Amino acid sequence: MPNLKKSHPQLKSSNPGERKKLIRKVGQITARKMSRRLSGKVGRGFGRVTSKGRALPPVWKGMLWVALSGILFTCLNTVIRSITLTLDGLESQFLRYFAGFIVMIPLLMREGWRTYIPVDIKGQFWRGGVHSIGLWLWFAALPKISLADMTAIGFSGPIFIMLGASWFLGEPMRRDRWIAALMGLLGVVIIVAPKLTGTGGWYTLLMFSSSPVFAASFLITKSLTKYETPGVIVFWQAITVSIFSLPFACMVWQTPTFMQWVGFAAAGVLGSTGHYCLTRGFKAADISATQSLRFLDLIWSSLAGFLVFSDIPSHFTILGACVILCSTIWIARREGRKVEMVSEVIHPVDLNHK
Secondary structure: OOOHHHHOOHHHHOOHHHHHHHHHHHHHHHHHHHHHHHHHHHHHHHHHHHHHHHHOOHHHHHHHHHHHHHHHHHHHHHHHHHHHOOOOHHHHHHHHHHHHHHHOHHHHHHHOHHHHOOOOHHHHHHHHHHHHHHHHHHHHHHHHOOHHHHHHHHOOHHHHHHHHHHHOOOOOOOHHHHHHHHHHHHHHHHHHHHHOOOOOOHHHHHHHHHHHHHHHHHHHHHHHOOOOOHHHHHHHHHHHHHHHHHHHHHHOOOOOOHHHHHHHHHHHHHHHHHHHHHHHHHHHOOHHHHHHHHHHHHHHHHHHHHHHHOOOOOHHHHHHHHHHHHHHHHHHHHHHHHHHHHHHHHHHHHHHHO
């Protein structure tokens, strides 16, 4: 602590009132100096973190975005599943996406409506229509089958997406991507197989039929990221799905309770943010490279069950989670290594051309 009398000699001769004012002024100046030094250090540290984030390979960025979207979708599914137990799925579908539209209005007002004009309005409505069909199938089966059955069926989606990415988008379907996806699927089977009931009847087929439809929706999203921003895609998804869902919601409409309105507001935030992260992931990397991370959603679901409902994970859950994590880490390292190899080949060529 500095000696105030040495640094400010006027304190010796001042009367008590002036001395207090001077001490207070010196303290304020010292606090401002310390604040500037601290903010400078924090700013430099944050800059180093963000610069490292920018230095990550694009495929790793895509994987991180997809993993984050999985956490958000896990929270979303928990909220929506509790609502659909007392409210019709068609109405829940409309209100979930309409809430997603409402929560994006502040962004529209801040950035201006011109920012959200799409380049391809037809592609946005195609994406919204296909996604709506998948949602109708999914919501119709949701209350009729067990959670384990729903989880197992839902994880067939990455396989359909990888096939579609190869056939329609021309993405390279390397062997390591297939190995990682199959390892992740094996981890899912280990976790849910002991809990499968198979009592859903034809609702099980209904849920399964939604997987290729959702895969088609995500493939359309990947193609839209070539010339649309993630914000525009998510905004127009909320609009188009709300439009397609409204007539069916009116047929079964019942006024939600206050807590259901709160749940839909939370679902709007979680859903819009989750789809934004997912779209950023698809924009940053090949969609087939990110699909093995979709199996992490089962780990997030198990963790949420433990934290919220005190569900103790079984030995099968822990074993399956280890398999999924190993496949995810393995493919992330493989993809990152391939990016490094490509950069090492390209940069010497660029130097020779200078």
